[in-house]
Amino acid sequence: MPTTIHVGGMMCDHCEQTVEEALRNIAAVSDAHADNETDTVTVEGDPDTTTLVQAVEDAGYTAHA
Numbered sequence: 001m002p003t004t005i006h007v008g009g010m011m012c013d014h015c016e017q018t019v020e021e022a023l024r025n026i027a028a029v030s031d032a033h034a035d036n037e038t039d040t041v042t043v044e045g046d047p048d049t050t051t052l053v054q055a056v057e058d059a060g061y062t063a064h065a
Contacts, residue, residue: 003043005052008062010036015061022059026051 007019016034019041023032028047035041043052049065056063 003047003049003052003065005041005043005049005056006064007034007039007041007056010034010039010061012036018059019056019061022055023047023052026055 010016010019013036016036019034020032023029023041023043026045026047028045028051029043030045032041032043041056053063053065
């Protein structure tokens with residue numbers, strides 16, 4: 001089942017790519033798709049939500065489930 005995280009601070013395609021890369025580096029994530037127009041990222045796999053939020057924040061953005 002996909003998990004959606006709300007991300008603050010994404011302004012462009014490069015921001016989307018940065019967030020997606022940060023999440024794809026998590027072992028439990030099989031794919032991630034960020035959308036700066038809706039300020040969300042949809043994550044495929046079986047990750048822990050806390051881990052997802054921390055990865056997005058470590059990449060320089062704000063996040064909440």
